[in-house]
Amino acid sequence: MTDLTVQRVSADAPSATVGDFIELLKPRVMSLVVFTGFAGMVVAPGHLHPLLASVAVLCIAVGAGASGAINMWYDRDIDAVMTRTARRPIPTGRVAPDEALAFGVFLAVAAVLVMGVAVNWVAAGILALATLFYVFVYTMWLKRRTPQNIVIGGAAGAFPPMIGWAAVTGGVDVASIALFALIFLWTPPHFWALALFRSGDYARAGVPMLPVVEGPETTKRQMLLYTLLLLPAAVAPFFLGIAGYAYLAGAVVLGLLFVLCAVRVLKSTDDKPAKQMFGFSILYLFLLFALLVGEHAVPGGF
Structure with missing residues (x-):
């Protein structure tokens, strides 16, 4: 689906709701990501204040959701022709592509900055790496070019426990x-x-x-x-x-x-x-x- 087609659909579609923007975050995928990140914090040696631990979990969730929103922005053309994804907010015109991209980028930057300032910059760096890897390596480079897309690109989803671990320890082991x-x-x-x-x-x-x-x-x-x-x-x-x-x-x-x-x-x-x-x-x-x-x-x- 071209941007022009999306714009035509948007003209007849209802305005975006909060639920539409939540859907951009891929909440079902996010839930497992957040849980594995939380597990990394729990098993890591050391202690993190409960408030900072909550901030870290929130940053992992927001970072994962931001990646999902940017992925939906980039894949809006193929989402429109796949039965499983055709009802997503961008193909149906409920959310404009530019709005989805701005939403995703803002959340991604905010998640990394808050993680760095509130927790530590090692965890923030791994969170940034996971987001960049998912967006640029998997979504934009591998997904449409090789059948090994999910093998290499799947690394993005494997980072959360490392982020949680680094939030507590300040490092990777x-x-x-x-x-x-x-x-x-x-x-x-x-x-x-x-x-x-x-x-x-x-x-x-x-x-x-x-x-x-x-x-x-x-x-x-x-x-x-x-x-x-x-x-x-x-x-x-x-x-x-x-x-x-x-x-x-x-x-x-x-x-x-x-x-x-x-x-x-x-x-x-x-x-x-x-x-x-x-x-x-x-x-x-x-x-x-x-x-x-x-x-x-x-x-x-x-």
Whole structure:
């Protein structure tokens, strides 16, 4: 959809509401991002005043939402032709593209500055890196050019635990990198499960997702490979001393279930197992980080 088309739709569309601007922030995606960032703060060694911790969490949320708004601004043309995204605020004309861009840029800058001034500049720097990586590396460079878009670009979504960790410690170490690696390896099978049953959408939009370019069989094999690589990455926090036996048991059980999902997808001839794996992948990541948080929240959890 061209800007001219969007402007024509806008003329007949109702004016933007607060809900439309909230939708630009991709709140469902933001919720998982915020939770993993919070988990990074909880497991990090040291202490952060509750008020500063709240500010840090808010900055992570606002930064993630800003990235989503800028992504919607840039992808407004392909969003308009995909069933899953056609009702977003910009394709429907409820929010003008320039307004969405200004909104996203303002929030991104504000989140980084507040994080730096109120918490520390290391956390602010990683937050800025995550935003820039998502906007320029994933959205503008990789997404429309390579089927490996989500593999490399997925790093943007893996930064939040490192941001939370840095907010408390003022630095980065092996344990926070392990949390980054966990989400980094989780991202491809998560998104490829979605791409399998939405491949028609991506094909119409000209987005070279792996199922569109290499076909479903290659995608399914890659998904299985990443779930196997995820097994040692998920148990690494235990061996690095930031997780206990409850987490270890949960990581093993959840990891094997994730592998089982991938095997079912590999053997399937319809979309149902892919849809189930996509849903389970979200639960998988949430439960892993919930176990991390729970162990540290309970006295003597280790």
